[in-house]
């Protein structure tokens with residue numbers, strides 16, 4: 502039996518002690534995050550940027566990917582210093598219309614304080630990989646073709662303009678994609694994208710074709726949440742010992758349902774005022 506090479510891809514949202522209501526389940530405290538990163542360092546993991554999964558050429562020593570969605574201000578304040586201390590690579594997927602100084606490009610309604618462009622640039626110059634996460638954070642699978650193309654092109658275009666570097670990777674808002682969305686993502690110039698599936702990502706080996714089940718535009722991630730204990734985190738990072746609860750779609754769906762409900766509630770309030 503061939504053992505499929507796999508790499509854990511961790512997904513974080515905000516790193517905060519008191520996140521806004523409705524997002525608390527997905528927020529990790531700065532203390533817990535620091536402990537988790539220290540554990541990765543102690544255990545000899547080598548964090549790599551997300552795009553390295555699609556490019557191949559991963560380090561032999563315990564590769565792992567650390568990702569953050571949305572671009573919250575607390576990434577810059579609370580996560581970046583910890584990552585820098587350990588010399589860890591990470592990837593942040595930025596919702597460009599949500600940024601604090603998005604100005605005339607503002608779109609959607611962020612759930613919390615977001616980074617400003619200067620902070621995104623600072624992250625990039627500190628070696629953090631910046632990926633796109635759509636422009637206004639819609640459910641991409643529900644958009645008609647032109648609106649979908651606009652979401653994908655605008656976020657990538659703004660990031661490339663402001664950072665002066667190519668952006669070829671993205672994460673789907675809410676983790677949703679469909680074959681149609683993935684075709685549009687490919688056409689918009691992205692060569693890798695991540696979903697949420699709470700399973701390990703098989704990775705292409707140096708020799709031979711991609712492994713079965715590998716799709717560079719739907720690379721699965723593992724959700725680190727407020728309730729993830731350090732012991733559970735250690736098992737998740739290890740990859741071969743992921744607790745069964747991480748494979749439960751029900752748990753995941755509940756987490757995202759809460760975020761979606763919050764967003765719908767916000768939209769209703771917005772319409773009323």
Ligand SMILES: [Zn+2]
Pocket residue numbers: 570571634638673674675
């Ligand atoms: Zn998001």
